[in-house]
Amino acid sequence: MDADQEDRIRQRAHQLWEEQGRPEGMHDQHWEQARSEMGGGGSDDTPPSPRLQEDPPEGDRDTIESELARRQYDDLENNKDQG
Numbered sequence: 001m002d003a004d005q006e007d008r009i010r011q012r013a014h015q016l017w018e019e020q021g022r023p024e025g026m027h028d029q030h031w032e033q034a035r036s037e038m039g040g041g042g043s044d045d046t047p048p049s050p051r052l053q054e055d056p057p058e059g060d061r062d063t064i065e066s067e068l069a070r071r072q073y074d075d076l077e078n079n080k081d082q083g
Contacts, residue, residue, distance in 0.1 A: 009034045022063065024070070 012034035
């Protein structure tokens with residue numbers, strides 16, 4: 001997947017997230033829906049990037065950072081439970 005296509009998918013996934021009231025834990029579903037709408041799909045495509053590759057709009061920065069922090073915490077908790 002080229003960088004332009006990934007950027008368009010990321011923007012559409014963000015738009016879906018906002019349209020649905022910014023629900024938590026729906027990143028993968030929004031990414032898949034956006035990728036499907038853009039004509040992507042299939043297991044050969046690159047999975048969603050877990051990190052931001054460019055700065056988000058100023059108003060979204062705090063929301064995105066808190067979501068990333070929550071995911072990191074969840075990952076740590078899951079690893080602690082498994083180990």
